[in-house]
Amino acid sequence: MKRKYITLLIIGLLALDQAVKFLVKCNMSLGESIPVFGNWFQIHFIENEGAAFGMSLGGTYGKLILSLFRIIAVAAIGWYINYLYKKQAPIGVLVGVSMVLAGALGNIIDSAFYGVIWGYAPFLYGRVVDMFSLSFFPPVFNVADSYISLGVAYLIVFKWKYFK
Numbered sequence: 001m002k003r004k005y006i007t008l009l010i011i012g013l014l015a016l017d018q019a020v021k022f023l024v025k026c027n028m029s030l031g032e033s034i035p036v037f038g039n040w041f042q043i044h045f046i047e048n049e050g051a052a053f054g055m056s057l058g059g060t061y062g063k064l065i066l067s068l069f070r071i072i073a074v075a076a077i078g079w080y081i082n083y084l085y086k087k088q089a090p091i092g093v094l095v096g097v098s099m100v101l102a103g104a105l106g107n108i109i110d111s112a113f114y115g116v117i118w119g120y121a122p123f124l125y126g127r128v129v130d131m132f133s134l135s136f137f138p139p140v141f142n143v144a145d146s147y148i149s150l151g152v153a154y155l156i157v158f159k160w161k162y163f164k
Contacts, residue, residue, distance in 0.1 A: 003085055006094055013102035017143040018109060021129040025118075033133070040135045047127035048140075050111045060125075063111075067124040070108050077101045093159050099151030106144030 028034070028045040035042050050066055081097050110128040115121025130140040155163075 006081065006085065006098055009095065010098050010102045010105070013099065013147055014105055014109075017102070017106035017147070020131070020143050021106075021110065024131045025114075025129050028131075042133040043131050044133035044140055046130050046140050048130055050107065050128045063125055067108070067111050070104060070111070074101065074104045074108060077104060090159070090162060093155065093162050096151045096155040096159060099147045099154070103144040103147030103149075103151065106142070106147070 024043065024045050028043070030045055030047065033042045033044040049063060050070075077097065077100060081094065081101060084094055084097060107128050111126050112124050113126060114129070115126030116123055118126075121127070128142065130142045130145070132142065132146070133140045
């Protein structure tokens with residue numbers, strides 16, 4: 001598969017994530033819920049400090065460390081995709097790792113820029129927009145979180161032999 005297709009996949013996934021977050025942020029009030037399938041599935045607008053499942057690291061330094069760690073992790077994942085491409089990894093492996101990269105980038109954009117754009121926090125101190133609420137899964141999550149979870153699950157279930 002050509003490298004440009006992997007790049008387009010990442011850009012497309014990232015654009016979808018940001019479009020959904022932008023629509024929610026601009027059209028819903030913080031804490032507002034819209035039932036999709038009763039209480040089983042709702043669009044529920046919240047913002048979190050950026051760690052997985054709404055957790056946060058303590059204080060100003062914790063947020064900065066989390067943001068810097070994410071940037072380093074995204075750079076490492078980007079390098080790894082390039083490495084996999086050069087090794088002619090199977091397309092499924094490239095797609096799975098690209099999903100993880102797109103999800104990580106989507107949440108970094110929120111943390112890095114949303115506070116500045118909406119005027120509530122400086123660069124790297126913004127909050128992540130979450131909106132999907134399932135009755136059987138307490139944390140509210142977003143499209144980027146889904147990419148990360150699905151990409152990792154796909155790699156574990158279907159591509160684990162590649163990583164032996």
